[in-house]
Amino acid sequence: MSKTIKNIFIEGAISPLFISESIAKHASKKDIGAHSIFLGQIREDVIDGNTVKAIEYTAYEDMALEKMNEIREEIFEKYDLTCMHVHHSLGVVNAGEICLFVFTSSKHRKMAMQACDEMVERIKAELQIWGKEIFNDESHQWKVNK
Incomplete structure (x- = not known):
């Protein structure tokens, strides 16, 4: 029996309401x-005198979701979790907004x-997700993960 691969991607920023509702459901x-x-x-970094106003995320979605499913299974095997939820933004996310929400319960x-x-x-090391920093000008x- 094949498991359904969960879609972790959300278009745009992850809203505080979505986060609070996810917590409340538990x-x-x-x-x-x-x-x-x-x-x-998203940080409002200053790089070479330019201020980051947003990051635009793109992904090779099918490949990223397949890899995410593998990672998810490995984490459930390794840790005694009750549940885990992962959401990652695609598209433009402005400075100050949330782009990644990981929620684990045990x-x-x-x-x-x-x-x-x-x-x-x-997620940062293995998923095919890229961020393009957009400056005020x-x-x-392309963003370099640190």
Whole structure:
């Protein structure tokens, strides 16, 4: 039986309302003792005198989702999680807005925290997602992950 591959992509910024509703939905799950949440936010960096006003994300979606599914399965095997949710922006996300939301839940805090941290690191290192920094003067350059 093949598993459905979850689509992690959201067009534009991830709204605070979406994040709060995701958290609220877990109040009915009484076997969870801990949640760990990572929110990636666009910084208004200054690079060579130019200020970043937004990042435009693009992805090789099919390949990125396939890889995400592999990573998700590996994380569930490694950590005793109750659930995990991952959402990543595509398109333009302005400085100050959220572009990545990783939410892990487990019976105990250590598992939730370690799984969340590993998921974020693996997304940055392994998924085919690219960001183009857009500056206030409308010039742009490809972002280098740090």
